[in-house]
Amino acid sequence: MDGRPAQYRDRVGRLDEWRFCPHCSGPIEVDGRHAVCSACGFQEWANAAPAVEALVVRHGRVLLARRGVEPHAGKWDLPGGFLDEDEDPVDGLRRELREETGLAIEVGAFLGVSLEPYGRWSVLILTWLATAPHGEPAAADDVAELAWFAPAQLPAAADFAFRSHVERLALWAAAGSGRLEG
Numbered sequence: 513m514d515g516r517p518a519q520y521r522d523r524v525g526r527l528d529e530w531r532f533c534p535h536c537s538g539p540i541e542v543d544g545r546h547a548v549c550s551a552c553g554f555q556e557w558a559n560a561a562p563a564v565e566a567l568v569v570r571h572g573r574v575l576l577a578r579r580g581v582e583p584h585a586g587k588w589d590l591p592g593g594f595l596d597e598d599e600d601p602v603d604g605l606r607r608e609l610r611e612e613t614g615l616a617i618e619v620g621a622f623l624g625v626s627l628e629p630y631g632r633w634s635v636l637i638l639t640w641l642a643t644a645p646h647g648e649p650a651a652a653d654d655v656a657e658l659a660w661f662a663p664a665q666l667p668a669a670a671d672f673a674f675r676s677h678v679e680r681l682a683l684w685a686a687a688g689s690g691r692l693e694g
């Protein structure tokens with residue numbers, strides 16, 4: 513135990529099975545979180561992948577997305593996704609919400625950062641409050657289903673893909689939806 517929250521001790525080993533350099537096909541050596549090609553000197557670090565997501569709230573209810581793809585297909589998730597490497601995070605949030613829900617969101621308060629295992633990756637997630645004043649959400653892209661949930665009717669913890677969402681939604685519910693809306 514190193515005193516950090518449990519999610520910060522997970523290590524998924526993204527580079528563990530690397531054998532060949534992606535640039536020159538030379539032999540690559542992986543030393544824990546770092547890979548080095550002995551032929552061309554290429555190096556790679558096992559960083560987490562940045563992603564963005566939102567608690568979209570309307571009339572006191574929050575929008576959740578049921579995952580249509582692995583990992584965690586069928587579990588509840590917050591809508592959002594991975595950033596492109598040159599993408600502003602808030603622009604990426606708007607893009608992901610448009611792709612997955614069809615909604616144009618208004619981005620509100622920044623709620624914080626969490627780190628989650630995601631298949632062979634770790635994902636570093638930035639989370640905002642948001643509103644979507646107009647239109648009904650329509651599931652698309654990686655999302656199988658979208659639904660609005662009141663604080664007292666959230667899915668069971670075991671039905672969520674990521675434990676940080678359980679904690680974040682519990683905080684939202686405890687704060688009262690009126691005070692944490694967009």
Ligand SMILES: [Zn+2]
Pocket residue numbers: 533534535536537538549550551552553554
């Ligand atoms: Zn190489």
